Amino acid sequence: MARIQNRIVLFLGLSFSSVAMAQQGATDRSIALYQVRAAASNNATDYDKLGAAYVQKGRETSDFAYYDLAEKALTKSLALTSSMDMSAAAPLTHMAATYMAEHRFAEAADYAQRALALGSGDLSPFGLLGDAHADMGDYDQAAQDYEKLLLHLTSQEPSRGLVFMHDSRVSYLKFIHGDNAGAIELAKKATNAATALHLPAENVGWTYFQLGEYLFQAGDISGAEAAYQEALTALPGYYRGLSGLAKVRVAQQKYPEAIDFYKKAIEEIPFPDYIAALGDIYTKIGEKEEAKKQHDLVEYIGYLSSLNQRAYNRELAVFYADRDVKLPESMALAQRELELRRDVYTQDVLAWSLYKNGKLKEAAATMDKALSMGTKDAMFDFHAGMIHRDMGDTDGARDYLRRALAINPHFHIFYADAARRALEEMQTNGAAKLEGASR
């Protein structure tokens, strides 16, 4: 299940190519160019640009190896910067972006702060600082950081780029705080700005994808579909756009099309949650063998990722919990993730995993933390509902499950129905109980 994530949209200092240009090619060309240049000039700017190109490539491919390359180039750049000017601001900012992408939040915050401390006048590190704070669960601080993006520094017009960075991020905070309409409104504004600013196609695509996610969460399936389509128009073959459309087709119960979209997305990037979702569709339509194949693949990726550590902790924790396999491992993964990432989504995953491990009380307490921001995500309420049902809190469970279905009646391929069934059962049991009492 793809979840709404706080992802970075940052100007990486690449030349903003014309929208039509195939982005991946442009990034490759940047990499090639600055490899040659940096080797020849040995100067800080060229290494910084090379590092920035690697970060962008990492975003486009989700291949973590590029972040290692970025780190190396940026370290080199920093060693070459002068202490007598502000030239370190750019490599420090790009280093923060790299760490953010690697989910090394504390380091990302540290580097963003170091970039800001140079006083270069570039406020974009506040965006990264806020992202790091948000992922560490400090949403108030994140909101403060994001507001700093709008400091009007001179009598000149406020930078439209910074306004875009602000809007796309604050829309996420609004979603976290349960203001889905507000989140959608700001995300729409951000998509317009992304296009007008001629951001790299991947950034434009991501901004539309984010809008699609909010619309889907709010149960506006056709709105979400249009947004995912826009993401694909901006960046043809964009895996996030494809996965979004797959989700829409699942909600519309058009399973063969959903399978197609997931397959195409997986061809681009084999994200474990896409593969898991594909397996779920096969299960749903009764193709057990295909389903097993996909689910085995997720486990294999999990095994691989355990080698390069915590890349997919959260995704795997959910995967195991959803399928009632490797439950202790699921819990351990979620707990490890929480040490570094204290946002509501990690709380939710840990709560779900605790529940599956039979630790109802702890699950409920953790779920309360996940819900403490008022986030309107149907999955949260579903999880809370199941936890409370098993605790015997029928009234609470009913409220949560009803709320989940009210937010989005198609929130999950299995769980939307599971929620309805659970409600019916509680109805029947309740009626049976009442009958028993009157007898």
Next chain:
Amino acid sequence: MKAKVALLTFSFALYAPAQNSPMPALQLSPAEQSMAAARKEIENKPGQFAGYNQLAIALSRRARETSDSSCYSQAEDALKKSLELAPGNLESGKIHVWLLLGRHEFPSALEAAKALNKKNPDDVLVYGFMSDANAELGKYEEAENAVQWMLNLRPGNLPGLTRAAYLRELFGDVDGAYELLDIAYKATPPTETEDRAWILSQMGHLRFVAGKTDEADNILKQALIIFPGYYYAQGNLAKVRIAQKRYEDAVVLMQQRYQATPHAENLYDLAEALKLAGREDEAKKTFAEFEAQSLAESIRKDNSNHDLVFYYADHAQQPAQALKVAQQEYAWRHDVYTLDAYAWALHVNGQDTEARKQIETALAIGIRDASLLDHAGEIALKLGDQTAAERYLKDSAALHANGSEQARLRLASLGQAAAVNR
């Protein structure tokens, strides 16, 4: 003058190169830690110029920490070594200017900065140095021009903003200056406690000179919470305490500041505070110490001659000495504070026509300083221009800042008490 030195410090406090983890040695001062790190760098890479540049910067910080000017010559030596290894490197050139500014060699600093600027016309900090030197010499238009370049090249950069704020204050736009610093403050991450405390200290100063004593009080206390024992905030808060007639508190703060930064000018402020607190004997002793220290550095460009002038004029009753020192400064710089000191020295020597010319030149820059206005009032009064005198004195009194009290007393003696007790 003092504000400016701190301003320079700020632009460098901004980036401590390559120090991820603090050095373990607890006894070492920040500058000593940087010196040790630089020496280690030189040891590791003896053929590279970067270590020598680091050492030069660290030594200049040490010079400010200790007032030991031999640190500057050591810094120059390090710089020479760096230039031998990499002739004409921009960074060394900038550190050279930075060292000249630290020693208040403003004319040479300006020359050197201009030469660098010609070769590197897009370097923000070189413009900052040009602005600093020009402002200290009283060439405000050139200073303004350089700051504008800083902000054009990198909109919103903090060294540019703080310098722009400094000039706005001198041009009489105190609220505008505050506005820029407020932005600078918000743009500085909370982890940068010294930078934030510096900005707050400056903001407190701006509120104080605008007569907003309570606000200044709060802001400066905030600075001391962020960065306990920060000498710059202590000094500014002491001035607030004096305005509040809490002289004993002012003395304590001035003492703390002097302990942290044993500069002659800080001794002068302490002596004045002691005098206001009625501790005549201690004040006398402290003034005498100040005189000795200040005279010892008087022939240097980095001196406390400004305070020495007022000491001879107002406390030691040696007007001829006051004028001698003032002329020495006036010979090479015409910033508003030098003009003020010179005018006052002329005034106590009975040369009020020339004094008026000088103080009005200073005020024409736009500065709204209660003390300067009070001086202008006294000078006009001596020349028999009662109308102008009253206008200056009323302006000074209305600011409710440092100097307003004297102006108010003079107005009262002129029978104008009703007019100022607004």
